[in-house]
Amino acid sequence: MSASAVAVAVSLGFCAGILAGLFGVGGGILFVPTLLGLGLGQLDAEATSLLAILPTVVAGTWRQHAYGNVRWRAALLVGAASVVGVQAGVLIATALSEDLLRRLFALLVLGVAAQLAWRSRRPSAYPSEP
Amino acid sequence: MRLLAIGLVAGVFSALFGVGGGIVVVPLLILAASVPERCATGTSLAAIGITALAGTILYGLEGDVDVDLGYAALVGLPAAAGAVAGSALQQRVSVRALSLAFAALLAGIAVWLLVV
Numbered sequence: 001m002s003a004s005a006v007a008v009a010v011s012l013g014f015c016a017g018i019l020a021g022l023f024g025v026g027g028g029i030l031f032v033p034t035l036l037g038l039g040l041g042q043l044d045a046e047a048t049s050l051l052a053i054l055p056t057v058v059a060g061t062w063r064q065h066a067y068g069n070v071r072w073r074a075a076l077l078v079g080a081a082s083v084v085g086v087q088a089g090v091l092i093a094t095a096l097s098e099d100l101l102r103r104l105f106a107l108l109v110l111g112v113a114a115q116l117a118w119r120s121r122r123p124s125a126y127p128s129e130p
Numbered sequence: 131m132r133l134l135a136i137g138l139v140a141g142v143f144s145a146l147f148g149v150g151g152g153i154v155v156v157p158l159l160i161l162a163a164s165v166p167e168r169c170a171t172g173t174s175l176a177a178i179g180i181t182a183l184a185g186t187i188l189y190g191l192e193g194d195v196d197v198d199l200g201y202a203a204l205v206g207l208p209a210a211a212g213a214v215a216g217s218a219l220q221q222r223v224s225v226r227a228l229s230l231a232f233a234a235l236l237a238g239i240a241v242w243l244l245v246v
Contacts, residue, residue: 013205017212024171026150046148047189052206060213069172078137079180085141106243113236120229
């Protein structure tokens with residue numbers, strides 16, 4: 001891997017973390033394309049992204065807990081139920097072709113871009129909130 | 131009950147696309163479970179920890195899928211630093227300009243994914 005590829009991967013990783021802290025996501029939306037750019041296949045990139053999400057959300061949760069923003073009971077309920085969904089998701093992802101999965105992922109990225117653009121135009125951004 | 135439904139949807143999303151699922155958890159917590167915005171982002175992060183852990187283990191058990199520890203550390207460790215910075219930023223500044231910047235970045239990535 002070239003030094004510039006490492007620098008780009010580290011920068012995009014850092015950006016993914018900022019996204020995670022700001023919006024409560026795991027950063028996978030940036031991890032997956034970064035890993036694809038490094039040469040991983042779609043499924044390997046997705047699986048590796050899930051592992052990369054762990055340090056990201058541990059750090060993010062630690063900070064957000066300190067700011068008093070974590071409702072633990074709700075988080076545990078959502079998290080526990082998600083495990084069932086994850087099993088279904090793995091089955092679907094491994095059944096689809098990697099090419100189709102990549103195109104679906106691209107549509108997801110477009111959708112998120114649109115959501116963020118819409119959010120940036122909305123008057124009630126975070127700082128105005130109590 | 132609503133929380134369980136949110137988790138179920140997030141889990142499918144997460145494993146299918148290799149994301150945390152926050153993209154569906156945050157809006158659903160706000161709209162369907164009446165959680166305030168900032169609490170929704172903090173709560174989502176905690177829930178994603180469980181989701182991503184389950185996904186990593188289940189993909190790891192798949193024989194032909196490779197969970198690459200080195201690559202995960204390469205992007206995940208800088209992201210941990212970024213998450214600390216992003217959480218601090220969220221408490222202080224308007225996220226509007228940043229939202230727009232990220233929207234542009236993601237739109238570019240989507241185009242790249244579709245054409246390459």
